[in-house]
Amino acid sequence: MPEMTAHADLLDLPSGGAGADIPMWIDGRAVASAGGAGAVRDDVNPSTGSVLARVHQASAADVDRAVAAAARSQLAWAAMGVHERAARLAEWGRRVTEAAPRLGLLDARDSGTAVASMAASAAKGGKFLQTIAGVAPELHGRTIPATPGGLHFTEPAPWGVVAALCAYNHPTLFTCMKAAPALAAGNSVVLKPAEQTPLSPLVIASLATDLLPDGVFNVVPGGAAAGEALVTHPGVPRVSFTGSLRTGLAVQAAAGASGVLKSLTLELGGKNPILIFDDVDPDSAAAAVVKGSNFARVGGQSCGATSRLLIHEDLREAVLERVVESTERIRIGMPDDPSADMGCMVSHAHRDRILGFVDAGLADGGRLLTGGTAPDDPELARGAFVRPAVFDGVDHGATIARTEIFGPVLAVTSFTDAAAAVAMANDTPYGLTASIWSNDIDRALGAARAIDAGYVWVNDVEVRYPGLPFGGLKQSGIGKELGLVDDILSYTRSKAISIAITPARSA
Secondary structure (H helix, E strand, O other): OOOEEEHHHHHHHHOOOOOOEEEEEEHHHHEOOOOOOOOEEEOOOOOOOEEEEEEEEHHHHHHHHHHHHHHHHHHHHHOOOOHHHHHHHHHHHHHHHHHHHHHHHHHHHOOOHHHHHHHHHHHHHHHHHHHHHHHHOOOOEEEEEOOOOOEEEEEEEEEEEEEEOOOOOOOHHHHHHHHHHHHHHHOOOEEEEOOOHHHHHHHHHHHHOOOOOOOEEOOOOOHHHHHHHHHHHOOEEEEEEOHHHHHHHHHHHHHHHHHOEEEEEEOOOOOEEEEEEEOOOOOHHHHHHHHHHOHHHOOOOOOOOOOOEEEEEEHHHHHHHHHHHHHHHOOEEOOOOOOOOOOOOOOOOHHHHHHHHHHHHHHHEEEEEOOOOOOOOHHOOOOOOOEEEEEEEEOOOHHHHHHOOOOOEEEEEEEOOOOHHHHHHHOOEEEEEEEEOOOOOHHHHHHHOOOOEEEEEOOOOOOOOOOOOEEEEEEOEOOEOOOOHHHHOOEEEEEEEEEEEOOOOOO
């Protein structure tokens, strides 16, 4: 077996590091896979097609020992008390924040997203750890006056071992978002990073070696088999997953078939509308459309991106002219180039899938205003690059208007009737986010309340505020995240304790 690279050394991994052999993280140490042949996977840099590292893949046996280590450590971790746990999480967050520029570079090379975006995302992850640490002491139960003389109260009890399964678009941020509230509540965690982006979660685990007792936080890279082994494990009562609807349904089915009752949080996809009414300034509207599309941030690979533009016909031409101009100014470049606005897709297969949706948009009668092809730059020819596509005249029933593409494709449909626009916004299985733009507060608030989405912006877009719970309705998921204290409480069960007190006898 090749010599294994220490996880902390991943922060200095070159853009093509084919010799690096990366183990898992179980029970506080680097661990080779027990899976035998085929247990190591090439982790490819999607911007070059070269191998970035060779990552050990968790087998069912590896998942089992990770869960065993987590269960063994959890009681002592919970017994530390919330203040001690919070102090350790705060220091972990400080270390992640300090390492954010290097974690961002690692994530950029691993995911293809531009380094400026990934560094900012990594910094948010460190800040979230610190924020959760700050509110963790607010974890408490209630007293209930059930009888005049007794003492009746509830207290939050941790679940035990939490399984966390992450998406690929924000590797550092999602690792912190999944780990922080679960650990603050007194649980231990087994985290499976996305198969495409396993590197930074392993680094983050190594940054807490002296903070978390061995086994409290484990990272088991792998594909669907590792995820299924984790979700169905009888020692895992609580599962948190972020990803596609299709995989979320598979997680739900596997959990149900495991024979063990489990609590699930499923943060899934979206086909999110941005509604622009006729009283909005065209410059502000166009800026909102481009920002909400997340073209420059993560190449449109975002569950919350507003990838459907429903715009009043009177503003359509002026706004789209500005949207096209802004989109064409986005600088596409290598992910590790600080001057690049946008990198590439997470894989060549995903790039090809997006190009297939461009073809579908044309076949359905949409007018391609810009993008939808590979860039002309020969330096980008080996990578999974695609120019952001903007389609006008998209029929509401077209494939690109109804399917989550998870890439840089914007579908534009115009309207003249506000009620019809709201109806179109709701006519989808998804209900994650929506953005409404109007200077008429009655109309804006009415639309916000009428749209079936779990997170609605008014004259704002694609900003998630800590403390405001994020999560979807309909097929966009179950449960919420980012609610801070509520987030921590979601990783607990309410335990009722009732004490009968005998009244003192009179003298």
